[in-house]
Amino acid sequence: MVISIDRGVKQNKIKDGNIVVFAAAGIGWAWNAGVIRWGEQ
Numbered sequence: 001m002v003i004s005i006d007r008g009v010k011q012n013k014i015k016d017g018n019i020v021v022f023a024a025a026g027i028g029w030a031w032n033a034g035v036i037r038w039g040e041q
Contacts, residue, residue, distance in 0.1 A: 014038055 008014035016039025023033045 016040060 005014065005020075014020060018038045019035060020038045021033070021035050023031075025031045
C-alpha cells in the first residue's frame, strides 16, 4: 500500500485536500479500512 501512495503522489494523482480510502484484506477474517483527507489543513 505504501508503494501505491508514493506512486500516486509522484504522479500527481493524490493532491492536498483529496479524500483517500485505504482497504486491505488478509487471510481468513483479517481486514481493515481507513479514510483520510490527504495533505495539510
